[in-house]
Amino acid sequence: MLTRVQHIVEPLFANMSQEDVDSLLDFLGGSLYLPVPVYKEEELYPQLLRPETFLWKEHSLQRGIPIEKEYFYPQNYSALSGKELERHLSKIVADYLFCAKLHKQSQEQWIRRLEDAYVTHGFIQLANEKNSVVEAVEKMNKNSLLSVLHYPEDVAFWRHRVEIVMRPYRHVPDEWKWKMCDHQKNLVMQAENDSIHCRCETCNYGVTYHVSTGQVTLPLEVDLAQATKRIATIERQFNDMAEKTPKVISVIRDLHELKVALTAQSQRLEQLVLFKHQVEALSHPLVEAYQEILSIHLPLEPVEPSLLSLVSVEIPDMRVLKKVALWKTFVQDGLESQLEMLLENWGQAVEEAAPKATDVVFQMKDLVLMRGDAEKIKEFLEDYEEEVPTQMLVKILNGEGTSKIRRLSLHEAPIFGLLRDWPSKYVTKALLEMR
Ligand SMILES: [Zn+2]
Numbered sequence: 001m002l003t004r005v006q007h008i009v010e011p012l013f014a015n016m017s018q019e020d021v022d023s024l025l026d027f028l029g030g031s032l033y034l035p036v037p038v039y040k041e042e043e044l045y046p047q048l049l050r051p052e053t054f055l056w057k058e059h060s061l062q063r064g065i066p067i068e069k070e071y072f073y074p075q076n077y078s079a080l081s082g083k084e085l086e087r088h089l090s091k092i093v094a095d096y097l098f099c100a101k102l103h104k105q106s107q108e109q110w111i112r113r114l115e116d117a118y119v120t121h122g123f124i125q126l127a128n129e130k131n132s133v134v135e136a137v138e139k140m141n142k143n144s145l146l147s148v149l150h151y152p153e154d155v156a157f158w159r160h161r162v163e164i165v166m167r168p169y170r171h172v173p174d175e176w177k178w179k180m181c182d183h184q185k186n187l188v189m190q191a192e193n194d195s196i197h198c199r200c201e202t203c204n205y206g207v208t209y210h211v212s213t214g215q216v217t218l219p220l221e222v223d224l225a226q227a228t229k230r231i232a233t234i235e236r237q238f239n240d241m242a243e244k245t246p247k248v249i250s251v252i253r254d255l256h257e258l259k260v261a262l263t264a265q266s267q268r269l270e271q272l273v274l275f276k277h278q279v280e281a282l283s284h285p286l287v288e289a290y291q292e293i294l295s296i297h298l299p300l301e302p303v304e305p306s307l308l309s310l311v312s313v314e315i316p317d318m319r320v321l322k323k324v325a326l327w328k329t330f331v332q333d334g335l336e337s338q339l340e341m342l343l344e345n346w347g348q349a350v351e352e353a354a355p356k357a358t359d360v361v362f363q364m365k366d367l368v369l370m371r372g373d374a375e376k377i378k379e380f381l382e383d384y385e386e387e388v389p390t391q392m393l394v395k396i397l398n399g400e401g402t403s404k405i406r407r408l409s410l411h412e413a414p415i416f417g418l419l420r421d422w423p424s425k426y427v428t429k430a431l432l433e434m435r
Contacts, residue, residue: 001044001078002036008086009034012093020097027054027100034092039067046079047072048092051099052189056107091192098191102211107187114198114209115180117216121207122224127169128178130231134169136311137162137234145310148318150245158237165230171220173203181205235307242305251321252313253302254328255293261331262290268339275346279353282346286338289327292320362430367422369430377434380415394427 013021013032025032035054037045045067053071075088102110118124127134140146141162146155175181181203188197190208199206207216242249262269269290276282297314304310315321330338357372377397381388388396388410395402396410399417410416419427 004082004085005034005036005077005089008089009093012090016097020100023100023104024097027051027096027103034089034096037072044078045072046076047074048077048088049073051092051096055099055103055189095189095191098194098211099189102189102196110187110196110209111185111198113214114185114196114207114216117209117214118176118180118207119178121216121218123168123218123222123227124172124178126224126228126231127172131178132308133231133235134166136307137166137238140238140307140311143311143314144318145248145313145315148245148248148321149241151241154237154241154244158234158241161230161234161237165234168218168220168222168227172218173205175200175203176205180207238307239305242307242310246305248321249303249305251324252298252310254324255296255315255320256298256302258289258324258327258331259293259296259298261335262286262293265335265339266290268336268343272339272342272346275343275350278350279346282349284342285323285327286330286335286342289323289330292317292323296320362433364426364429367419367426369419373418374434376415376418377431380413384410390428390431393431394424397427398422398424 013024016024021032028035035049037047037049039045050071050073073088073092077085077088080088119128141159146159149155169177172178173181175183180198181200183200183202186199186201186206188199190197194211196209196211197206198209205219207218209216269287272284272287273291276287295316297312299309299312301309303313355371357370357375359371360368361371361374362369381393387408392405392410396405396413396416397419399420401411401416405411419430422430
């Protein structure tokens with residue numbers, strides 16, 4: 001068998017250039033041979049070793065090479081016919097020569113070359129340059145602002161184009177935008193087309209590096225001229241839609257002014273919001289505007305009818321746009337004095353609405369239970385609810401000092417006799433109402 005191998009391989013080596021022979025000699029540790037693995041008792045191993053086994057690695061000769069599937073070619077070479085063996089061996093010699101050339105530089109150096117080639121790939125460069133547009137398109141595609149731009153058929157068309165234009169950008173995982181990810185890479189040698197496939201298992205993505213040209217190809221290659229045109233077109237088409245909707249743009253500008261004016265008064269407005277929490281009926285367009293504006297994001301500068309400007313606009317509820325004209329009328333002049341007046345009025349309203357001890361909480365004919373007394377009963381119940389059933393509570397409130405009540409010293413409780421003149425059925429009713 002070895003003679004057969006020798007017979008096929010020798011002329012292949014003999015036809016090589018001196019440079020290739022030198023590379024192989026260097027790679028194989030000084031002698032020109034094709035490693036033929038043997039195991040135990042000098043028996044031939046049925047498969048031949050892949051050159052990657054030696055690439056950028058040192059194997060101990062004593063310990064030998066671990067028998068792992070990835071180190072061997074799958075074919076059982078002794079079972080091949082003469083022609084098949086010839087084909088198999090010439091492929092293997094080509095693989096060895098390819099690895100021998102790669103071996104001249106370290107794995108790290110090749111990965112660095114790959115990283116450089118990746119960022120200079122035409123599409124990656126385009127995507128990097130246009131990254132703000134790419135991100136803006138994706139964001140705007142989900143923004144409800146689109147729904148208020150005229151005309152709906154333009155918007156539908158634009159969205160349809162977005163799906164086509166964004167495909168190659170979406171195909172690249174986030175970690176590879178727009179440089180290679182930092183994870184560990186798996187390099188697969190492809191001697192037959194002079195390339196290395198560089199793959200990240202974490203990202204489930206890889207690119208192919210062509211050794212002779214020093215360029216990479218992506219799994220999804222695009223026509224660069226077309227891609228360049230398309231990304232520019234998608235931006236322009238959006239800008240055209242925005243320009244056709246000047247009303248919306250001007251309302252967003254008004255909203256911007258409102259936001260600036262109201263934010264400057266946030267301290268007063270926050271106090272008004274607190275008052276509103278206490279008395280629900282209080283309302284004023286300025287406070288409503290302020291509360292709405294808190295959830296709206298706008299760019300620092302007034303908006304322009306363009307993708308890159310409008311992408312920073314986030315309005316959770318588009319109905320707000322309809323209210324801006326009204327809100328604006330309140331902000332025009334004397335905002336501060338308006339708010340001061342509101343603060344005074346609302347402060348008073350809150351004070352008036354606050355519960356008082358003399359508020360009537362229950363009334364039956366001329367019998368009246370006031371908040372102050374009701375509070376006393378509630379306090380008592382907090383302490384005694386478990387021990388005092390309703391029936392006994394009624395007696396305590398009526399001032400009936402039964403022996404049980406006396407035994408528990410409840411005739412000394414502050415609520416004893418509080419509703420002395422009340423018929424007990426009304427006391428029960430008042431208690432029910434209180435709960
Ligand atoms: Zn990765």
